[in-house]
Amino acid sequence: MQDQDKPLAPASPQLDHLLDGYRRFRSTGWTPNRDRWAQLREGQQPEVMVIACSDSRVDPAQIFDVDPGEIFVVRNVAALVPPFETTAGYHGVSAALEFAVQVLKVKEILVLGHGMCGGCKAALTQELQGCERGEGGFVADWISLLDEARVPVAQQHGTEGRVAERAMEQAGVRVSLQNLRTFPCVRRKEREGELTLRGAFFAISDGVLHLLDEDSGHFHPAA
Template identity: 85%
Template sequence: MTDETSPQLDRLIAGYRRFRESGWNPNRERWATLRDGQQPEVMVIACSDSRVDPAQIFDVDPGEIFVVRNVAAMVPPFETTPGHHGVSAALEFAVQVLKVKEIVVMGHGMCGGCKAALTQELRGTEPGEGGFIADWIAMLDEARVPIAAQHGTTGRAAEQAMELAGVKVSLENLRTFPCVRRKERSGDLRLTGAFFAISDGVLHVLDEASGEFAPAD
């Protein structure tokens, strides 16, 4: 251990200082309203990929969206088996405590998690060596079958089909949660699927009736 910082941490600290000057100080009144709690009306479930920050894509202020990010923007199905259910806990908090009115599942282009689900390249690896990822993206195994049959397991067409299918799987899994089903049925909660294309910066929104994604703009 040394007292020296790394170049990576130095960049973060420099960014923090810019934030204090341009983000915190000019908006102190906004931050003051957040001291005693948060009241976001939207939950966004997105990928951990460093290129797809929901706050940046949707250009929102602090306190506007409640965000959960993980590999491939996945929502696991409702289950009560022992374990640490991080996404389920965050979902429960958003729906039951914060009472969000909208949940947006946002997939994205060039998703490494969806690509790995398609190729199954991590299948059989040990936890800590890829096994945790393999187990997580196995939630896409069923959706993978028709995609692999139509497009194969390599190439951009197959990858994008897997990315879009991942959004639909997460929406299906969201509806296995009793609190989500109940609130969607009563009109207190709306679920939306979205896809952000890194290549051209266009956001697409899912029309669940047709199963198609269309540009938001």
Template identity: 75%
Template sequence: MTEPTTDSPASPLDTLIDGYRRFREGGWKTQREKWNTLSEGQQPDVMVIACSDSRVDPSQIFDVDPGEIFVVRNVAALVPPFETTPGHHGVSAALEFAVQVLKVKEVMVMGHGLCGGCKASLTQSLHGAEPGEGGFVANWISLLDEARNDVASKMGTEGRDAERAMEQAAVRVSLDNLMTFPCVRSKVKDGSLRLRGAFFAITDGVLHVMDEETREFSPAV
């Protein structure tokens, strides 16, 4: 008779540890010289502000090695406007560090298709929710209210076309907010920093880049 197995299913931590072991045997060993260099400091040329969505990892999309991009991720890839009110300004702190200390040459805001935060903004599905029940998200995506009203008035609040318009509008909002930071504005004006907008479509894996003059998105060539 076969004895019943007592092995329990792998936990999420077990899965992560398995991945770590593969990394130690692969990327860590094969790029040991690069890791030695990185242990002395980082010098990325680009900062990427992306969504926390698990499907849109900038390092994977852009196929970069450790140390090449400085990444900040949050719901809907948003940048709040510059402000000095008391509080914990995580995105602002990361931006300040990237621009003033690391002296990155470009800051890219990358939105994506099927973004839950942008859809919630468009439909107002979390409006009035209490903190802990969606209220934190609702407050965060209120940064998009003005852009949301514009999209809704032109395209309604349902359907993939309206959702994509909202997702791309969110990128423009963050780019506009970046220019409210004095350190960013001065560097953009003197040519030492460039702002970029991008959009990754999950359904077909195509990256779209925003034209700096028309502010429209088209597939990257």
């Protein structure tokens, strides 16, 4: 049977929900903004890259209330950036970063951590260590990027409770900023004033965005 002859998967409540949203988008988001979408056909020119978590509760476009084409977004478990490396492999975050910095020439990169982050919690408790791939191994390998940052958090706050979890979540933002600066293109552009790196933290519990003051190491509510 040819692919075009394969029957469509049966409808589901989940698909129906998505299609309802698509129809709303067509009537309220796409049709009234035809000029904007026509401009985007010619290409994208976002000035900001946002590195965020895949968590379904934390959508950067919603948090910052931006239109299509305004921000270039990469989302993954715990909003992590790996350090620069040239070994063979599939480096999705690194490829997106290279594209944003070298091709799109974004002027700012914002690392957005968030509250109640399952990836950061797992890094703190190490509950996924020893899991086989497909049963936690991929996640465990990925969040091992936080192993070094975990040590002082666990020593100061333990490994359970919201105080420890928030400390780990915010430490994750600092790790990603640190790793961003291992990329030669990022380091050079930041040094020459062509690129700004920022850390931020969104608290799901109260909807408040906090910005990182790298000099002090503390996060403060955005004005």
